[in-house]
Amino acid sequence: MKKSVLRASDLAFPKQQRNWDWRAASNFIAGGAGGGLLLCVALAGLDAFPARVAILLGLILIGGGLTCVWFEIGRPWRALNVYRHFATSWMTREAVVALTVFAAGGLALLTVQPLLVVLAGIFGLTFLYSQARILAANKGIPAWRHPRSVSLMVATGLTEGAGFLACVASLASSASGFWFMAGLIVLILTRAFLWKAYLGALVADGAPEAALTVLRGTDARFVVFGHVLPAVALAALMAGIPGQAGLLLAAGIMMVASGWFLKFTLVRRAAFTQGLAMPHMPVRGRGTAGPAVKPGWKAMSGVSSG
Amino acid sequence: MTRYVMSIDLRRCVGCQTCTAACKGANATPPGIQWRRVLDIESGEFPDVRRSFLPIACMHCANPPCESVCPTRATTKRADGLVAIDYDLCIGCANCVMACPYDARSIVHEPKYAYGDTPMASEAKRFDPDRIGVSMKCTFCKDRIDLAARTGQIPGVDHEVTPACVNSCISGAMQFGDIEDPDSSVSRLLGETQHYRMHEELGTEPGVYYIWDQS
Numbered sequence: 410m411k412k413s414v415l416r417a418s419d420l421a422f423p424k425q426q427r428n429w430d431w432r433a434a435s436n437f438i439a440g441g442a443g444g445g446l447l448l449c450v451a452l453a454g455l456d457a458f459p460a461r462v463a464i465l466l467g468l469i470l471i472g473g474g475l476t477c478v479w480f481e482i483g484r485p486w487r488a489l490n491v492y493r494h495f496a497t498s499w500m501t502r503e504a505v506v507a508l509t510v511f512a513a514g515g516l517a518l519l520t521v522q523p524l525l526v527v528l529a530g531i532f533g534l535t536f537l538y539s540q541a542r543i544l545a546a547n548k549g550i551p552a553w554r555h556p557r558s559v560s561l562m563v564a565t566g567l568t569e570g571a572g573f574l575a576c577v578a579s580l581a582s583s584a585s586g587f588w589f590m591a592g593l594i595v596l597i598l599t600r601a602f603l604w605k606a607y608l609g610a611l612v613a614d615g616a617p618e619a620a621l622t623v624l625r626g627t628d629a630r631f632v633v634f635g636h637v638l639p640a641v642a643l644a645a646l647m648a649g650i651p652g653q654a655g656l657l658l659a660a661g662i663m664m665v666a667s668g669w670f671l672k673f674t675l676v677r678r679a680a681f682t683q684g685l686a687m688p689h690m691p692v693r694g695r696g697t698a699g700p701a702v703k704p705g706w707k708a709m710s711g712v713s714s715g
Numbered sequence: 716m717t718r719y720v721m722s723i724d725l726r727r728c729v730g731c732q733t734c735t736a737a738c739k740g741a742n743a744t745p746p747g748i749q750w751r752r753v754l755d756i757e758s759g760e761f762p763d764v765r766r767s768f769l770p771i772a773c774m775h776c777a778n779p780p781c782e783s784v785c786p787t788r789a790t791t792k793r794a795d796g797l798v799a800i801d802y803d804l805c806i807g808c809a810n811c812v813m814a815c816p817y818d819a820r821s822i823v824h825e826p827k828y829a830y831g832d833t834p835m836a837s838e839a840k841r842f843d844p845d846r847i848g849v850s851m852k853c854t855f856c857k858d859r860i861d862l863a864a865r866t867g868q869i870p871g872v873d874h875e876v877t878p879a880c881v882n883s884c885i886s887g888a889m890q891f892g893d894i895e896d897p898d899s900s901v902s903r904l905l906g907e908t909q910h911y912r913m914h915e916e917l918g919t920e921p922g923v924y925y926i927w928d929q930s
Binding site: 420421424426428429478482484487488490495497498499501504543546547548549550553680682683684685686690691692698699702 | 725726728752754755759763765769771784787788789804805806807808809810812813815817824849850909913914917927928929
């Protein structure tokens with residue numbers, strides 16, 4: 410790990426979190442996409458073979474994410490304490506829902522019964538929602554705790570799941586008609602809207618400048634590669650342009666990759682801590698209190714950047 | 716009902732870090748881990764500049780975000796207001812580290828010593844394997860608080876049952892006691908002064924009060 414030497418005055422600034430690395434990020438990246446994929450399978454009404462492939466992929470993604478995070482925790486052999494000492498945290502709920510996902514998903518994979526596929530989809534969505542709430546519950550990270558992060562995380566999980574479904578449909582030459590394309594475009598536009606709403610609200614409500622710099626820096630790439638290009642590709646498909654499988658595959662890959670890029674950015678690069686503040690400087694010496702100090706945050710009314 | 720809190724008079728703190736050293740001595744935290752720190756805050760623009768010292772640690776919140784995110788109930792809020800960690804239940808997921816807006820928690824994944832891989836005799840004697848791979852933070856010296864419950868001594872008054880940092884403070888900036896007791900030194904001090912709690916807007920209801928001026 411890179412060593413850094415901080416001056417005493419630097420310690421009050423927001424710092425990029427270093428406790429959740431790529432392994433924890435992978436849980437949100439893969440698990441969220443897997444949950445979204447299971448729901449999309451339930452809604453898409455695929456044939457048996459592509460449905461099985463998609464369900465298996467969804468379960469692998471969720472299982473892979475949980476495995477990654479298992480390697481991250483400090484005491485991995487105590488992981489079952491989550492079930493033995495039951496709490497009400499969202500991480501507990503995620504762990505419980507994961508069991509139902511694998512139970513329903515496993516049965517759906519074997520039987521492809523519509524009811525089980527729908528159940529797996531519902532549990533997949535619940536898993537995705539739990540993950541979004543895990544992030545939002547962390548008050549120490551302003552970019553996560555913003556209320557709009559929940560809808561953004563759910564939307565990107567669903568969009569990634571739909572992207573995976575598009576890839577499966579293109580590779581399996583499965584039917585992907587007008588309404589399928591339209592659904593993908595609606596998801597893409599919804600995620601774009603929620604991303605802009607999240608970023609705008611974060612700027613308006615306040616966050617560490619370092620976090621905002623990272624998020625603003627990803628904005629253009631995320632919008633273009635994750636939304637504009639796949640939407641154009643899908644619109645072209647709807648207009649009847651030839652090369653359906655290739656375009657659908659490309660759109661799906663962009664939907665997934667951009668979502669994973671967003672989540673890695675949120676969980677790792679933009680995850681700056683709250684930092685510390687002094688709303689009142691002590692009165693001593695000259696007999697007056699100095700202005701408030703909040704290092705690393707944009708100066709707001711009554712607060713200097715320190 | 717008892718609610719132990721700490722008051723820190725920022726007008727008195729001189730940034731000597733004695734509380735930091737006392738905490739390390741009392742709790743044998745590994746290198747790089749300080750449950751209590753004193754930050755050096757420089758602010759303003761020349762010629763109107765200021766330098767202040769800000770002692771920080773776990774705020775022992777009445778509404779601790781670290782407790783609500785814990786997946787195993789390892790972090791709990793005690794009836795006397797202390798936020799405690801059960802090292803045997805903690806799985807080291809670091810969710811509480813993320814939830815704390817005060818940077819108060821840390822996790823050490825492997826033993827660390829002051830001089831390389833070999834511990835000094837004092838480090839070896841006080842090494843606690845239970846604290847490896849789990850979340851840890853300031854405990855308000857809970858062993859001392861628990862001792863008070865057994866002996867009838869009063870935390871904040873009797874040194875034996877008062878947190879090490881408070882005992883060590885050379886300027887008397889730190890006080891500790893039961894805020895529910897109107898006669899405690901903390902209650903009286905807070906009644907006479909203007910004070911704030913860190914990041915109150917987050918709804919955590921911290922148990923550390925920073926005094927910045929007289930009433």
